[in-house]
Amino acid sequence: MLLVFGLPVPLEAQTITLGATTTTENSGLLGEILPQFAVATGLNVQVVVQGSGAILKLGETGDLDLLLVHDRIGEDRFMEAGWGELRRDVMASRFVIVGSAEDPARIRGLGDPVSALRQIAETGNFFISRGDESGTHAAELRLWEGAGLAPQIDQPSWYRQSGAGMGATLNIVAGLGAYALTDIATWLGFGNRAGLEIMVGGTDPRLAEPGLANPYGIILVNSVRHPHLDTDAARRFIDWLTGPEGRAAIAGFVVSGEHPFVPTGGGE
Amino acid sequence: MGFLESLSEAAGLIAGFDRDLAEIIVLSLTVNLTAVACACLIGLPLGGAVALYRFPGRQFVTIAIDAFMGLPPVVVGLVVFILLSRSGPLGVLGLLFTPTAMIIAQTILVTPIVAALTRQIIADLWLEYGEHLRSLKAGTMQSVMTLLWDARFSLITVALAGFGRASAEVGAVMIVGGNIDHATRLMTTSIALETSKGNLALALGLGIVLLSITMSINALAYFMRARAGHMAAFA
Amino acid sequence: MRSPAPILPLAFSRVTYIVGGERLFGEASFEIGPRQRTVILGPNGAGKSLLLRLAHGLIAPSNGQVLWRGGGDADTTQAMVFQRPVLLRRSVLANIEHALKLKGIGRIDRRSRARGALAMAGLTEMAERPARVLSGGEQQRLALARAWALEPQILFLDEPTASLDPSAIRSVETMIDGFHAAGVKIVMTTHDMGQAARVGDEIIFLHRGQLVEQTPADVFFKTPQSKEAKAFIAGDLLW
Numbered sequence: 001m002l003l004v005f006g007l008p009v010p011l012e013a014q015t016i017t018l019g020a021t022t023t024t025e026n027s028g029l030l031g032e033i034l035p036q037f038a039v040a041t042g043l044n045v046q047v048v049v050q051g052s053g054a055i056l057k058l059g060e061t062g063d064l065d066l067l068l069v070h071d072r073i074g075e076d077r078f079m080e081a082g083w084g085e086l087r088r089d090v091m092a093s094r095f096v097i098v099g100s101a102e103d104p105a106r107i108r109g110l111g112d113p114v115s116a117l118r119q120i121a122e123t124g125n126f127f128i129s130r131g132d133e134s135g136t137h138a139a140e141l142r143l144w145e146g147a148g149l150a151p152q153i154d155q156p157s158w159y160r161q162s163g164a165g166m167g168a169t170l171n172i173v174a175g176l177g178a179y180a181l182t183d184i185a186t187w188l189g190f191g192n193r194a195g196l197e198i199m200v201g202g203t204d205p206r207l208a209e210p211g212l213a214n215p216y217g218i219i220l221v222n223s224v225r226h227p228h229l230d231t232d233a234a235r236r237f238i239d240w241l242t243g244p245e246g247r248a249a250i251a252g253f254v255v256s257g258e259h260p261f262v263p264t265g266g267g268e
Numbered sequence: 269m270g271f272l273e274s275l276s277e278a279a280g281l282i283a284g285f286d287r288d289l290a291e292i293i294v295l296s297l298t299v300n301l302t303a304v305a306c307a308c309l310i311g312l313p314l315g316g317a318v319a320l321y322r323f324p325g326r327q328f329v330t331i332a333i334d335a336f337m338g339l340p341p342v343v344v345g346l347v348v349f350i351l352l353s354r355s356g357p358l359g360v361l362g363l364l365f366t367p368t369a370m371i372i373a374q375t376i377l378v379t380p381i382v383a384a385l386t387r388q389i390i391a392d393l394w395l396e397y398g399e400h401l402r403s404l405k406a407g408t409m410q411s412v413m414t415l416l417w418d419a420r421f422s423l424i425t426v427a428l429a430g431f432g433r434a435s436a437e438v439g440a441v442m443i444v445g446g447n448i449d450h451a452t453r454l455m456t457t458s459i460a461l462e463t464s465k466g467n468l469a470l471a472l473g474l475g476i477v478l479l480s481i482t483m484s485i486n487a488l489a490y491f492m493r494a495r496a497g498h499m500a501a502f503a
Numbered sequence: 504m505r506s507p508a509p510i511l512p513l514a515f516s517r518v519t520y521i522v523g524g525e526r527l528f529g530e531a532s533f534e535i536g537p538r539q540r541t542v543i544l545g546p547n548g549a550g551k552s553l554l555l556r557l558a559h560g561l562i563a564p565s566n567g568q569v570l571w572r573g574g575g576d577a578d579t580t581q582a583m584v585f586q587r588p589v590l591l592r593r594s595v596l597a598n599i600e601h602a603l604k605l606k607g608i609g610r611i612d613r614r615s616r617a618r619g620a621l622a623m624a625g626l627t628e629m630a631e632r633p634a635r636v637l638s639g640g641e642q643q644r645l646a647l648a649r650a651w652a653l654e655p656q657i658l659f660l661d662e663p664t665a666s667l668d669p670s671a672i673r674s675v676e677t678m679i680d681g682f683h684a685a686g687v688k689i690v691m692t693t694h695d696m697g698q699a700a701r702v703g704d705e706i707i708f709l710h711r712g713q714l715v716e717q718t719p720a721d722v723f724f725k726t727p728q729s730k731e732a733k734a735f736i737a738g739d740l741l742w
Contacts, residue, residue, distance in 0.1 A: 046451050047449060048365060048445075049446075060355075061353045062352050062355055119284060168463065168464040171468075174466075190465065226354060397589055403583040404605045404653075405578055418590075
């Protein structure tokens with residue numbers, strides 16, 4: 001077999017492979033908290049970044065030890081099917097609707113995301129969907145459902161699916177002067193806003209309007225289904241992340257002067 | 269975001285000699301060059317053999333190799349991913365999301381390029397050498413070895429074409445490597461990542477760094493080739 | 504020095520060579536004996552090169568047989584030199600060593616035999632040069648030196664001086680004399696009547712794929728038997 005030795009950082013026994021959503025990686029959250037975990041435990045965490053849907057599938061195939069995702073319905077289905085050994089709440093964030101500063105659909109300041117989407121649909125302005133079965137995509141589809149619309153099925157000309165990560169989607173939104181639903185963490189860390197502004201919602205996760213809440217959970221993949229998994233190390237990560245140290249690390253994470261994540265883990 | 273900004277980003281990246289960037293460059297070169305070496309190990313004899321051996325289905329093999337030059341990286345990545353996944357046939361090896369997985373995927377991408385171009389070069393050279401080698405009663409294997417050696421300077425260009433393919437592709441390594449920081453992050457996946465973060469100047473800066481590395485390697489090969497074989501004489 | 508078991512004489516028995524239904528050579532039956540220098544003459548397209556290639560085994564006859572009647576190993580005791588020498592993209596010395604390696608000669612033996620052949624061709628000082636920067640005449644001498652190193656019993660030469668200047672032609676002919684003196688059978692095609700007279704002991708005259716005459720050279724040039732040969736010598740028969 002082709003085994004290459006001497007390459008930097010091969011996967012070792014004491015390495016945990018964590019699947020995480022683009023929002024947690026692109027915002028810089030994991031880059032800040034994982035080194036703290038490594039210092040506290042001596043364990044190394046490798047991160048594979050995908051949308052929540054893709055991460056849950058990688059959990060089913062046993063290619064990941066831990067899943068940090070934000071698709072509560074998908075997570076529950078995963079647990080019910082027996083793919084997961086354990087699930088815990090980790091933190092809450094929130095979504096906002098962004099669009100170009102000219103705001104042709106006049107949705108700025110609307111308190112209710114559902115009526116904002118309805119107005120975008122009526123005026124026929126571009127809306128860019130992730131279209132990639134990510135947690136953000138799932139949240140967006142729930143909002144359309146609440147508005148009594150199904151553009152992902154009807155395929156009107158103003159509704160476009162990027163099929164890409166949040167950042168790549170925001171690049172398209174900026175290029176077209178369109179609207180989109182984005183998680184606040186990616187938005188705060190995004191470098192290419194090019195005239196885009198928040199239209200609906202604010203930056204504080206604790207004040208999320210109905211439909212714009214964005215809770216994250218962590219799942220331990222079932223080692224009965226996948227005996228090769230090293231669950232001891234993975235459990236230590238869950239305990240740390242939802243314990244006092246992890247919660248403090250999440251609460252202390254700042255992007256552009258804002259705190260996009262609020263810890264929800266721990267049972268007290 | 270302008271090109272000047274990207275150029276200054278690139279200059280800053282090189283001048284600052286960031287440790288993380290150095291690690292990414294070293295890993296990229298290790299993966300790309302190992303894949304090209306493996307592809308040459310397979311593709312040179314394969315191309316030479318297909319050029320000279322007569323066997324049933326030879327035309328089909330030739331067409332297949334030529335067609336595989338256009339293999340889409342994402343498809344190769346997907347196939348290797350399925351094979352190496354824990355639930356796949358080679359899952360027990362635990363190679364998914366490792367540099368080895370990226371080398372395997374890139375070897376599959378580069379081998380057809382090396383084999384197809386080698387086949388053409390060796391077939392052309394055989395037109396010139398064929399009667400002499402048959403006069404010497406050389407076996408087919410001996411003929412392949414003779415032709416590969418005598419085509420060595422053209423074959424360096426073939427290896428460079430393979431390296432170009434490997435160093436430029438992002439689709440396959442992204443899927444099988446996972447773009448894991450400090451483990452499987454390469455130049456191209458870093459560029460894709462920075463683009464997705466909207467850091468376009470940094471992304472383009474990295475692109476300029478990647479291009480400079482590719483240029484340096486090609487320049488190195490050019491001067492080695494020129495030194496080794498008074499080009500006019502051997503080429 | 505030479506292999507003790509002789510391979511000659513060489514016999515063509517009802518040999519034809521047919522491509523796409525068109526008969527390019529034969530049917531021909533004749534024998535070529537040892538020692539004498541045989542020169543094959545004939546206008547363009549007469550089948551001179553085909554005869555050499557059939558004899559050397561580069562192409563297989565469509566019908567009939569090419570037989571080595573001497574009993575020796577004919578595979579390892581022949582050499583051929585082409586009109587445009589095929590030189591490898593290597594040094595002069597390596598060109599000869601490569602041919603010896605294919606013959607299964609060991610490394611040390613290879614080096615000394617190659618050096619000896621270069622000395623015979625007057626190319627010793629060019630041993631380390633890339634073969635393909637040599638002049639046309641030097642390239643053909645290298646091809647002959649390479650054949651010399653193989654120690655053949657028979658040497659086929661296909662128009663070896665066709666694209667050379669007079670002084671280069673002279674040195675090539677001198678080398679051919681050297682082969683002859685060493686007991687190597689020479690079979691050569693040429694366009695050059697003067698060369699045929701200088702080099703040939705025996706002439707085989709071909710016309711349109713047919714063997715018309717096989718006679719001693721002095722007889723051929725003085726009293727050709729066939730009307731085609733008469734016309735050829737008179738310069739009237741061009742094809």
